[in-house]
Amino acid sequence: MIIDITQDTKCKFLCLNESMGFLMSILLGVRRPINNSNIQIVTNIICPLLKNKAVFKQSILKESLIKLMTFDEKYLNAILSYLLKSWPIRFPEIIIVYLDIIENLFTNKDTKNEDNIESSRKKRGSLREILDSTLVDTPIMIQILKKIQTCFYDLNFLIADRSLVYFKNETFIIEIYKHKLENTFLNKLIGNIKEHWSQEIKIISKIVIEKLIKRDKNLKDLLTDEDMTTINNFQYEIEETEDIWDIQFNLKGD
Numbered sequence: 452m453i454i455d456i457t458q459d460t461k462c463k464f465l466c467l468n469e470s471m472g473f474l475m476s477i478l479l480g481v482r483r484p485i486n487n488s489n490i491q492i493v494t495n496i497i498c499p500l501l502k503n504k505a506v507f508k509q510s511i512l513k514e515s516l517i518k519l520m521t522f523d524e525k526y527l528n529a530i531l532s533y534l535l536k537s538w539p540i541r542f543p544e545i546i547i548v549y550l551d552i553i554e555n556l557f558t559n560k561d562t563k564n565e566d567n568i569e570s571s572r573k574k575r576g577s578l579r580e581i582l583d584s585t586l587v588d589t590p591i592m593i594q595i596l597k598k599i600q601t602c603f604y605d606l607n608f609l610i611a612d613r614s615l616v617y618f619k620n621e622t623f624i625i626e627i628y629k630h631k632l633e634n635t636f637l638n639k640l641i642g643n644i645k646e647h648w649s650q651e652i653k654i655i656s657k658i659v660i661e662k663l664i665k666r667d668k669n670l671k672d673l674l675t676d677e678d679m680t681t682i683n684n685f686q687y688e689i690e691e692t693e694d695i696w697d698i699q700f701n702l703k704g705d
Contacts, residue, residue, distance in 0.1 A: 453477075454496055467508055471497075471515050478519065478526075485525040493519060493526060498533045501548060509548050517555045528588055531556070535594050543607045550602065550613050553595060556587065557622040593630055599623075600632070603656075604639045604647065611643070611652045618659045634673050637663070641678050644685050654687045 456462060456470040474497070481489055497519075500512050519526040534553065539545045587595075602614035617623045627633050643656035660682060664670045674682075 454492070457496065457500060468511055471511050475515050475518060479522055483523065485523050490525060490529045494529050494533045498530065498537070501537075501545065513548060513552055516552055520552075520555060524587075527556075528591060531587060531591050531595060535591070535598065538598065543610050546602070546610055547613050550599070550610075553599070554617065554620070556595070557617065557620045557626070589630075592626060593632075596627060596630060596632055600636055600639055604643050606648065608649050608652065611647065611649070612655070615652070615655050615659065618663075624663070633670065637670060637673055638678075641674075641681055644681055650687075653685060657682060657685055657687070 453470045453474050456466060457474065462470075474492075478489060478492065493516075497512065497515060501509065503509065503512075516530055520530055521527075531553070534549050538549065599614050599617055602610050603617070605611045605614070627636055637660065640656045640660050644653050644660075647653055647656070
């Protein structure tokens, strides 16, 4: 009965909220290990509801999926696999919902793991050597990182802006290094400065590059003379706060 309610496209907000609440209670209350029937409820019934463009319904679904992701590793991998397979070609508003859900992967990290990261950094200093454990299956993580890479130089401003926010997260940057993708990410950030139509995206991309180089001076070795020229020649006038995304822009003719 609960599943029938959730699949009803005319389902009212409060009704969906209550039914999803019941469904979450059931899924989060089951004994481990999680069996295939539980996974199928998530991937065949809950995840497809994300296609509903009603923002007020998407907020319920995001919250529900994030709870499942933090509850069990099988749910986490199943949800991420679904998002990768069903990634929209169009519909930026749904892509942003996907990015919101995936960001939880990097923000809800284990505190002990964070302590290990900090102690390892003091001992060795190289970001690529820091993280020994993986958050999800390696093939899935690599696909996720490449998908985010595709997003932050997307021509749609909202997608590019939303995905660049990932660089605020330490765990995200560490995963880039762990999978040896820092060079391709750096090239795409430079590509934004060269080719993106949005002045704001160009500015944020340059700020990200500068902050990455500041925290890892070895990155400069990956840059060609042409890259350095591109970075140095791009000038902007902003009042920057401690949060690089909280920027007061003073852009002429944009």
